[in-house]
Amino acid sequence: MAATIYDVAALAGVSIKSVSRVLNREPNVSHALQEKVRAAVETLDYRPSLSARSLAGASSYLIAAFVDASLTLQHMRSGRGNDYLSRLELGALVECHEAGHHLLVELIDYGSPSLEARLSALLRALRLDGVLLTPPNADDPRVLDILERAGTPFVRVGAERDLDRGMRVHMDDRQAAQDMTRHLLSLGHRKIGFVSGPAAYAASQARREGFLQALAEAGLSPHAMTDGDFTFDSGRRAGATMLSDPRRPTAVFASNDDMALGVLAAAGDLGVPTPQALSVCGFDDTPGALFSAPALTTIRQPVAEMAAAATRMLLAAKRGEASPSQEIDYVLVPRASTQAPLEN
Amino acid sequence: MAATIYDVAALAGVSIKSVSRVLNREPNVSHALQEKVRAAVETLDYRPSLSARSLAGASSYLIAAFVDASLTLQHMRSGRGNDYLSRLELGALVECHEAGHHLLVELIDYGSPSLEARLSALLRALRLDGVLLTPPNADDPRVLDILERAGTPFVRVGAERDLDRGMRVHMDDRQAAQDMTRHLLSLGHRKIGFVSGPAAYAASQARREGFLQALAEAGLSPHAMTDGDFTFDSGRRAGATMLSDPRRPTAVFASNDDMALGVLAAAGDLGVPTPQALSVCGFDDTPGALFSAPALTTIRQPVAEMAAAATRMLLAAKRGEASPSQEIDYVLVPRASTQAPLEN
DNA sequence: GTGAAAGCGCTAACAC
């Protein structure tokens, strides 16, 4: 029913190999032949079968984003989407689409004891052209091992450490946190609290370091350091702890927006007016940051751009071109939630 | 290098057909043979090649979500994720994963004049086992035609109309909007404004109807009707228009959360205290709804559950089972943004 | 209950 390469060859009056050559833009094909083939392809509305190509050739035209299974289940249960992942996918999707590739989303159970076996089986079953590794698992050595052994190109998106394995697209979380802290300092804050993210994320560590370094440069030490886990609730708890202390900070820097919004909520709970009595800033620029009261000062991560760049790197690797690791610029977005402290 | 079905057959001392039978759980296989094959599969860490299976057989083990290309580009440019799509994907992903299928995300350019040709070419190239059609394009007759002609099972997720084509998973937007309106009425509101969504979404129409019907039942007519396009800015404009009228409403029902947050922002701009002087409610329960001030009363759409159900229907269709259209329950989430009007 | 043989629709070597 559907046209095959034989139908095209027959209609164009050439061999199937010639059709294949034209389709794959191989060199050494006469212009006349090209035209004949293109015409036949057009009239038959022909499109090569992905599976046949993938089975016979070296390429599957498939790129996969590896996504943390337990994180996904967690999001599902709470009825929430994953903004970071969504933006990442949009970026990857557009590049795949333009290059005639397809984007697969694969749930990976990083907690499974048989992770390695499953992963290598998956790679053999799929024959992926490339893999996008997403946080918080862009650094997992087990995965990197399997991927390297399978010879599958991969990009670690948003990975903090330069492991010199595979390719990498990231932004400078450390520097961004430093900038944000300087922003608070420049407003006149001296008593600044910090809410850290979960240790599983390398970015948590980087943001924390940036914060501490900026303070150190100003000859200050942190007013309070509290642990969070990137959730709203943990931010609220952290905020409650910091703000119920009589010696409370005039500003709190939370390692992500959800926690920053939690701090804002805690301030509301305790009757601490924001931003008058407390400046709060976050990190990520999630949807909620724009709509909170006051709107949240934060760091915008260009996730879609990072994913698009990563996808282009994968495509280039397929052509045999090596791409260097790439750093993408962040933007500090000042909004109403940070202002100069009242009493100075 | 990687094990093939021949390796497994050789190790187990059986024919490749027997291996295939065991792998596909076909009947009429002796227990002893099954065990031998399973053992060989285990020791070789064998996993069948997706492309070989798909080329030789009827199934590709691939399910695709069709996503609107222009909408995606719009989201990318604004640096935002797509919460609805993200939740939909999470739901589909989990089901695919459990069933040993893979989820493909396909960007579809619904605005292209050659949509039909591209789509049918895509279907032949991919040989999909099923397709998830997402709003606002779950009703597009061109797409339904192509899908039906190709014999590809599909589910229209979140589709408003029962076209009796393919399968459908939806929630009752009309009823939900009616409930929400009754909620406002029960609080004592009589002057209620409405901000509608874009006509391209069938849900816009349904929500509008539900609103009008609830009002009609109460013997009321809408205080104001304004057109929006589901964006924050359009909500802000609509809010500004309604609230600058001296005869302003005491409550505004916006067709989605982003617009409701826009209305809240407009109230802030004009110094109208919320929720004291103005109740606002939305629809969708997006991330921003929880963090706005005041937190937004809204309708929670169980998008992930809808997508999971849709995926299960696709899988069932593959087994030859017909699934009836399914309606998923919504939840009205009352928060601080709606309260009784001050002067009654 | 099990196996042999013939494709599925391509790409990759290798001729010419």
Place this chain on the structure above:
DNA sequence: GTGTTAGCGCTTTCAC
């Protein structure tokens, strides 16, 4: 420049 011939790793058909 162009065509011929083998596979790729499975499922399917049809024997036995």
